[in-house]
Amino acid sequence: MTSIGQQAFLGCTNLALTSLPSGLTSIGRQAFSNCTKLALTELPSGLTSIGINAFSGCYQLKNIRILNTTSKITGDASMFSSNPTIEVPSALIADYQADANWSKYNLVAY
Numbered sequence: 001m002t003s004i005g006q007q008a009f010l011g012c013t014n015l016a017l018t019s020l021p022s023g024l025t026s027i028g029r030q031a032f033s034n035c036t037k038l039a040l041t042e043l044p045s046g047l048t049s050i051g052i053n054a055f056s057g058c059y060q061l062k063n064i065r066i067l068n069t070t071s072k073i074t075g076d077a078s079m080f081s082s083n084p085t086i087e088v089p090s091a092l093i094a095d096y097q098a099d100a101n102w103s104k105y106n107l108v109a110y
Contacts (some may be wrong), residue, residue, distance in 0.1 A: 001021050001045075001046045002022060002023055002024060003024070003025060003026045003027070003028065003031050004020075004024065004026070004027045004031045005028045005031065006028035006029045006030060006031065006033075006051065006065070006085070007008065007029070007030045008028065008030065008031045008032075009031060009032050009035055010030050010031070010032075010034065010035075011034045011035070011053070012032075012035050012038060012098070013034070013035065013036050014037060015035045015037060015038055016037040016038065016071060017038055017039070018039050018040060018041055018042060018105060019041070019042060019044075020040065020043065020044050020047075020097065021044065021045055021046050021048065022045065023044070023046055024044045024046060024047055024058070025046050025047060025048050025049070026047070026048060026049045026050075026051075027047070027049070027051055027072055028051045028054065029051035030051070030052070030053045030054065030056070031051065031054045031057070031100050031110045032054060032055050032057070032058055033054070033055070033056045033057055033058075034057035035055075035057070035058050036057065036059060036060065037059065037060060037086070038055070038058045038060055038061065039060040039061070040055075040061060040064055041063065041064060041065065042064060042065040042066070042067055043064060043065070043066050043067060043068070043073070044067055044068075044072075045067040045068050045069065046068065046107045047057040047066075047067075047068055048068070048073060049061070049073060049074040049075065049081065050069065050073060050074070050075040050079045051076065051077070051079075052076040052078055053076075053077075053078050053081075054076075055069050055077050055079055055080045055081070055082070056078060056079075056080070056081040056098060057081055058080070058081070058082055058101070059081075059082045060081045060082070061080060061084045062082070062084050062085065063084060063085045063087070063088065064084050064085070064086050065086075065087040065110065066086060066087065066088050066089065068089075069089040069091065069092070071092070072092055072095040072096055072099065072102070073109060075099075075101050075102060076096060076101055077101045077104065079101070080105065083105060083106070084104065084105065084106070085105075085106040085108055086105050086108070087109075087110045088107055088108070088109060089105055089109070089110065090109040090110060095107040
């Protein structure tokens with residue numbers, strides 16, 4: 001699987017994933033919106049884009065590590081509504097901080 005489509009798991013309130021497939025490259029608009037038990041701790045290394053409201057209403061998302069160490073993930077300002085702490089590779093922290101869609105989140109280098 002390389003992508004998760006738009007609204008694929010919209011409103012799946014019992015979905016309690018903690019990780020996503022390693023080959024995943026994109027997450028569509030509202031893919032996990034309102035998945036209230038979703039508890040991801042990392043985003044896979046191949047991920048390059050996250051759609052609008054992909055994780056809105058996912059309030060269990062507290063601390064997420066981005067494993068893509070080669071390029072910043074393209075995202076929308078409303079990717080997350082839970083305001084998680086997002087750990088990004090130290091080599092990319094400036095890129096994330098300069099991006100208005102990412103800078104509103106609590107970004108921490110690792």
